[in-house]
Amino acid sequence: MVAKRKPMPVAEAVQAVMNVGNEAKKEAIPLANSYGRVLAEDLVGDHDVPSFDRSPYDGFAIRAEDSTGANRNRPVHFQVVGEIGAGTVFPRAVQAGEAVRIMTGAKIPAGCDAVVMLELADEHNSDEMSIKRALSPGDNISFQGEDTKKGTPLVPKGTSIDPGVIALLATFGYAEVPVAIRPRVGIIATGSELLEVHEPLEPGKIRNSNAYMMAAQVERTGGEPVLLGKLPDDLDACIEAVSSALQEVDMLITTGGASVGDYDYVPDIIERLGGNPLFNKVAMRPGSVTTVAEIDGKLFFGLSGNPSACFVGFELFVRPILRRSLFFEKPHLKRTKATLGKDYPKPNPFTRFVRATLEEDDGRFVAKPGGLDKSGSVTSIAGADVLIALPGGSRGYETGMSVDIFLLDDHKGSEWPWENIVASYKS
Numbered sequence: 001m002v003a004k005r006k007p008m009p010v011a012e013a014v015q016a017v018m019n020v021g022n023e024a025k026k027e028a029i030p031l032a033n034s035y036g037r038v039l040a041e042d043l044v045g046d047h048d049v050p051s052f053d054r055s056p057y058d059g060f061a062i063r064a065e066d067s068t069g070a071n072r073n074r075p076v077h078f079q080v081v082g083e084i085g086a087g088t089v090f091p092r093a094v095q096a097g098e099a100v101r102i103m104t105g106a107k108i109p110a111g112c113d114a115v116v117m118l119e120l121a122d123e124h125n126s127d128e129m130s131i132k133r134a135l136s137p138g139d140n141i142s143f144q145g146e147d148t149k150k151g152t153p154l155v156p157k158g159t160s161i162d163p164g165v166i167a168l169l170a171t172f173g174y175a176e177v178p179v180a181i182r183p184r185v186g187i188i189a190t191g192s193e194l195l196e197v198h199e200p201l202e203p204g205k206i207r208n209s210n211a212y213m214m215a216a217q218v219e220r221t222g223g224e225p226v227l228l229g230k231l232p233d234d235l236d237a238c239i240e241a242v243s244s245a246l247q248e249v250d251m252l253i254t255t256g257g258a259s260v261g262d263y264d265y266v267p268d269i270i271e272r273l274g275g276n277p278l279f280n281k282v283a284m285r286p287g288s289v290t291t292v293a294e295i296d297g298k299l300f301f302g303l304s305g306n307p308s309a310c311f312v313g314f315e316l317f318v319r320p321i322l323r324r325s326l327f328f329e330k331p332h333l334k335r336t337k338a339t340l341g342k343d344y345p346k347p348n349p350f351t352r353f354v355r356a357t358l359e360e361d362d363g364r365f366v367a368k369p370g371g372l373d374k375s376g377s378v379t380s381i382a383g384a385d386v387l388i389a390l391p392g393g394s395r396g397y398e399t400g401m402s403v404d405i406f407l408l409d410d411h412k413g414s415e416w417p418w419e420n421i422v423a424s425y426k427s
């Protein structure tokens, strides 16, 4: 008889992993390579934007007071004393009755406090124009600091660098960007049934899909995957491989061999390497066999060999600690609500995490499970936008109920999403 494992509630298990320290480190990289990386310092504007009053239109810069009384019957005339495009500065202060032809983005000349759009000016010749409407000071000016003022905190560290953040980094002169160093995450697949991806199928064998799936999950999270190959079910070979991999990487994941079978060596590997097991069973499906230990001060994740269980185990346990070591303040999957798009009549004692797409139906988000909902299914993962959390209990779930969902391809995250995941109710 195998020893019975005690399932740990999901929240407790996630917390146990998060309690293991994983320090974030930073490096500087060129701005052009920074998309998708994580900001390692707060971004605070060190100048006003715009940094000078400028024209939002092609037109004429004038002194508003000179236009007083202008109307259709009594146009006011201006002498056009120069022309400036964006990037050029008018060299002197503008005097009474003068106007400067100005293009969008050019600095408002000294003395001027309004801009007349070209379409509203009657140009008589190159050095004279008139207007039929009075302007007030400030009309058609983009003011210094109207976008943001010097000293304003703009983007906190731990933010994923998206195109908008890149624009800010460029605006404030970051030719080099401080970013989180991508933690190196080792990946080892175990199982004598595994073939390389290029190999033809043989009776009783399958191709190793989990390792490549997890490499992509590591990348999506922001880490650097280190594919360390696959191993047959041989305890000594596994111990040797895990032990040497742990020297090379920041954290290590294996897939397969986490259960209680004759060739499931994860528990023995942890024991033989003197690891400190955090848990070896979680009250969830799929992924109940998820095992995590600390070995030589590093996290070792023994994820299930079953593809859907492996996928879920990664998202719930590896992702948050990886994000923590990338400076993320909200390292967990972002939680929100949707309407359930399929019945789940069978009650389950454990919380179920169902891979699903998120679709819009009549203004509501509906989470629709796809593919076979079994731990061993590989088809239910592709295209999944969310995991639906269906808490364990004595009742099943019906289409139309409101359920908690976790977004998979999101970079904002949740601080701690594990409170009050309750049985759903009709929305």
Ligand SMILES: Nc1nc2c(c(=O)[nH]1)N[C@H]1C(S)=C(S)[C@@H](COP(=O)(O)OP(=O)(O)OC[C@H]3O[C@@H](n4cnc5c(N)ncnc54)[C@H](O)[C@@H]3O)O[C@H]1N2
Residues within 6 Å of the ligand: 189, 190, 191, 193, 194, 206, 207, 208, 209, 210, 211, 255, 256, 257, 258, 259, 260, 261, 264, 286, 287, 288, 289, 303, 304, 305, 306, 307, 309, 375, 376
């Ligand atoms: N008597 C019991 N049997 C099982 C239990 C249990 O509690 N008692 N738990 C079941 C649950 S739940 C799961 S999940 C699986 C976990 O299996 P292991 O983590 O031990 O993984 P393996 O036995 O090595 O493989 C399981 C399954 O996955 C396939 N596999 C393995 N590696 C890969 C890979 N890299 N790519 C694609 N597919 C892979 C493997 O061929 C097996 O079909 O145990 C249950 N059994």
Ligand code: MOO
Residues within 6 Å of the ligand: 284, 285, 286, 287, 288, 289, 290, 304, 306, 308, 309, 375, 376
């Ligand atoms: O760990 Mo298993 O996935 O619960 O099916």
Ligand SMILES: [Mg+2]
Residues within 6 Å of the ligand: 256, 257, 258, 259, 260, 261, 263, 264, 305
């Ligand atoms: Mg097994």
